[in-house]
Amino acid sequence: MSASAETVPGLAFPILIGDIGGTNARFALLNDETSEPVVFPVVPTGGYPSIQAALETSILPQATVRPRSAIIAVAAPVKGDEIPLTNAGWVITPADMIATLGLSDVIVLNDFEAQALAVAAIAKTDCAQIGTGEPLESASCAVLGPGTGLGVAGLLHTHATYFPVPGEGGHVDIGPRTPRDTAIWPHLETIEGRISAEQLLCGRGIVNIYQAICHTDGLMPEHTDPADVTSAALAGTDAACIETLSLFAGYLGRVAGDMALIFMARGGVYLAGGISQKILPALQQPEFRAAFEDKAPHSALMRSIPTYVVTHPFAALAGLAAFAQTPARFGVATTGRHWKA
Template identity: 60%
Template sequence: MTPILDSSELLRFPILIADIGGTNARFALLLDAYADPKTFPVVQTADFANIDDAIQAAVLDKTSIQPKSAVLAIAGPVDGDEIDLTNSPWVVRPRVLIEKLGFEQVVVMNDFEAQALAISSLPASGQKQIGSGTAREGASRIVLGPGTGLGVAGLVRARRMWIPVAGEGGHVDLGPRTPRDLAIWPNLVPIEGRISAEQILCGRGLVNLYRAICITDERTPVQDTPAKITEAAADGSDPAAYEAIQLFATYLGRLAGDLALVFMARGGVYLGGGIIQKIIPLLKADDLRAGFEDKAPHSALLRETPLFIITEPLAALTGLAAYARNPRFFGLETNGRRWGA
C-alpha cells in the first residue's frame, strides 16, 4: 500500500493546480514558487468521462511540461481513495492519477477550502465591499458561493497559520421571514420535505425560486435556466425574473449573516461562486446588505462586519497556488488526503 506523505513535506514543482466544480474544470501549472500560474482554457466536466481524460486533454496534451505534483480542489467531500463530486458523475481516484498520468504526489481538498485559502490573501482588486464594516486583522473569515451548488467554508487564524474549515453549510435550513416569503415558500420544490439553502441559492435554486414566484402570482414560467432568468431580469422583459434575482440577493445576505454569527467572522464574509459574478450588475447592494445585517439582537455586530463580493474570476486557483508555494503557511489537514508514488 502506498504510504501517505508527511504533511510537512513540500510539494515538488512543477505543480498542477485544479479547481473542479460540478460544471467547470479550471487548470493551471505552477512552474516554481515564484512564477505566476500558467492557466489553461476552462473545460466542461460533461465533455469528459473522468478527470484523468480532462487533465490529459486540457493540460498535458497542450504542454511539454510534466507536472510532478497535483493539488486538486473538488466540489464534494474528500473521503477515501475514491472521491465523488457532488454535482457531477466524475470520481477522482488519486492513486490512478499517479499511476496513469505520472504524478509523484497528489493532494485533494474541498473546492471551498481552496476558496478559503484564496481569501487569506485576496488583493483589493479582486474584491468589492458591500456596505460598512472594517476587517479585523487575524479574525475569522467566511466564504460562501452559489454556483452549481452552494459552497461554504470558514478560515481561522491560529499558530501563525491560516486554517481552512470545510463543511456542508449550503445544506442548512432556509426559512421565510416576510409575508412575500410566506406566500412563495409553499411553491418551492423541497428536497425530502425541507427547503435547504441550496434549494434556492445556486443555479438550479434560482430556477426553483423563479418558478415559485410565477406560481404564486399565477403566471406561466417562461425561463428555464439561470442564464435566461438573468437575461430576462437585465432587459426587464420578465418581472418574475427580476424579483427572483433581488430575492436571491436578500436570501444570500441572510445566510451570509447567519454564518458570520456562527464564525464571529470579524475578518469579513466573502461571496464568491459563478452565479454571483454573473448577477453583480443586477444586484441591489442595499437589499443584500440589509439581509446580512437583519440579525436582531446582534444587528450592531453585523453592521461592523465587512461583506465582500469576490470579483477575481479564478479565486480558487489563487488559493491553490498560495498553498502549493508553501503548504506550511496553511493549517490544511492532509492526513488521508495526500497520496504519493
C-alpha cells in the first residue's frame, strides 16, 4: 500500500468521513454523491487505543452499510505513513486502517484544513458575526479555533476553486502587551521556555491563564477544569474566572488579527471549534474585536474585515462531505496523503 499523487479523490461510496481531535472523534457516513451525512455519536479519543478500535467498537456496528473508503481529518501535521496526533495518544496508520477495516482508499487531511473546507460548504446561518465588516466576494479567509489545541488554516478562492491552506499557526509566539500581561506572564506555564498562542488559546490555556491570575493576585486557585472556569466566568460568580475569559477573548482577537493580516482575509475570519461556540457571549463583548482591530498601521483595514463564530455542530464533517461529494470544487492536493489498497 502506498500514497498516491492524485489531486481529486474519486473514491468509492459509501465514504466514511472523520474529524479526529485531541479529545473527541466525530464520524459520519456518506452513502452517495447527493446524500446528507449520517452522523454517528461522538466518541472520546482517550476511550480507545486506536482509531480502528473506535470504529470497530462504536461506529461501524451502527452503520447500515460498510464503508468502502474514508477521508479522515486529524489534529496533526500529515506526513509519513504514521501520523501521531499532537494532543492525543492515537497514531493514525492508513495502511492498517485499510487492512483492518477492508477499505480501498484512505485520505488523511489536517483537521483545520477540514474546517477551512467547511467555510465554503456551510450556510451563513451557521455562523454568528462578531462586530462589523463585510466579506469581499472570492477573497481569502482565515480559520482558527481553540480546542484541545489551537488550529489555524487559510482558505483561498481563485478560478472557481477553493484551496485550503493547512498549517501549524497555533504555535506562533505570543507576548505581553499590557501592564496586566506583564504581571501575569511570569506565572504562565511554558513549553520548553516559550509561550505559544496554543499555550493560552485552548482548553488547558484557559486554566493556564486562570492559575497565572490567581498566583499574581495571591489567590488559591479553585478550578482545574476549563469548563468550570468558563462556566463561572459566564455566570459572573468568580472575579478571577471573569478576568480569565476577558483576557482569553482579547488574546484570541490578537491572534485572529495576525492571521487576518497573514492571509489578507478580507473574506472573513472564522472561529471554529467547540470552545468558540461555548464562549460566544464573551466573544461578543468588546475585548475580542478591539484586540482584532488593534493592528496599527492597518487598523482601518482590520475594521473592514468581518469575524464570525462557526455555530454548525459538525462543521468539519460538513467540509469533508463537500470535498468527498464535489471534489472538483476544491484544490486539495492528496500527494502523500492518499493510501490505496
